[in-house]
Amino acid sequence: MRTSHGTSLRKRLDASLLYLCTDARTGRGDLAEFADAALAGGVDIIQLRDKGLEARQELAALETMREACERHGAMLAVNDRADIARAVRADVLHLGQRDLPVPMARDIVGADPVIGRSNNDPEAAARSAEEPGSDYFCVGPTWATPTKPGRPAAGLELVERAAALATDRPWFAIGGIDLTNIDRVLSAGATRVVVVRAITEAEDPRAAANALKARLTARVDNT
Numbered sequence: 001m002r003t004s005h006g007t008s009l010r011k012r013l014d015a016s017l018l019y020l021c022t023d024a025r026t027g028r029g030d031l032a033e034f035a036d037a038a039l040a041g042g043v044d045i046i047q048l049r050d051k052g053l054e055a056r057q058e059l060a061a062l063e064t065m066r067e068a069c070e071r072h073g074a075m076l077a078v079n080d081r082a083d084i085a086r087a088v089r090a091d092v093l094h095l096g097q098r099d100l101p102v103p104m105a106r107d108i109v110g111a112d113p114v115i116g117r118s119n120n121d122p123e124a125a126a127r128s129a130e131e132p133g134s135d136y137f138c139v140g141p142t143w144a145t146p147t148k149p150g151r152p153a154a155g156l157e158l159v160e161r162a163a164a165l166a167t168d169r170p171w172f173a174i175g176g177i178d179l180t181n182i183d184r185v186l187s188a189g190a191t192r193v194v195v196v197r198a199i200t201e202a203e204d205p206r207a208a209a210n211a212l213k214a215r216l217t218a219r220v221d222n223t
């Protein structure tokens with residue numbers, strides 16, 4: 001049974017506009033410093049997405065990110081692995097189309113964490129909008145991206161199709177989104193986005209996050 005913590009996580013998810021996936025920044029800087037900057041700039045949810053890490057390295061990076069989340073009141077997300085999400089008491093577990101079914105993931109993480117799923121076509125998005133036990137979904141890639149090589153662009157049309165679902169479930173657009181094109185994503189009907197390079201490769205991650213967040217907040221304020 002969900003606790004008051006679970007209820008509070010769902011309220012925080014609902015209020016979340018900017019979701020960042022980052023690697024552990026191995027060999028290119030300090031993860032705590034980067035996470036602090038991105039979260040200070042307005043990132044609401046931060047996910048560790050680093051396929052090159054062994055489980056213990058993933059746990060260590062997530063511990064660093066958890067401390068940053070606590071400093072900034074942000075949510076910590078784990079990609080793919082329900083066992084790791086449980087071990088670090090993550091706020092969010094993100095599943096892909098080939099990952100665990102939600103009921104199995106739920107058995108592992110418990111009732112409280114928020115669970116979301118990625119979708120790459122309108123039919124999958126429609127299923128995700130109703131998937132029992134799931135809390136949010138993502139659609140993309142809006143534009144082809146080197147961060148996810150080999151996955152063809154779904155285009156702004158997929159964003160429009162997701163918006164047309166008119167679901168109460170929070171959903172995010174992902175893939176190739178940055179400050180130069182976020183307004184097109186918002187005009188297509190998204191109110192929330194996930195980014196990687198727009199912040200991880202920014203010279204000033206705090207300023208990059210802040211600029212994206214300002215566009216998202218303005219969109220919500222105008223509706």
Ligand SMILES: Cc1ncc(COP(=O)(O)OP(=O)(O)O)c(N)n1
Nearest residue numbers: 049079094095096097118138174194
């Ligand atoms: C928030 C968020 N959205 C989408 C993805 C992509 O998930 P998936 O399709 O499982 O691909 P990988 O990221 O696992 O390569 C994500 N990770 N996070």
Ligand SMILES: Cc1nc(C(=O)O)sc1CCOP(=O)(O)O
Nearest residue numbers: 140141145147148175176196197
């Ligand atoms: C991790 C991921 N998933 C996608 C999906 O469409 O499900 S696109 C993507 C990568 C997004 O990276 P960037 O912001 O650097 O383009």
Ligand SMILES: [Mg+2]
Nearest residue numbers: 079080095096
């Ligand atoms: Mg995945």
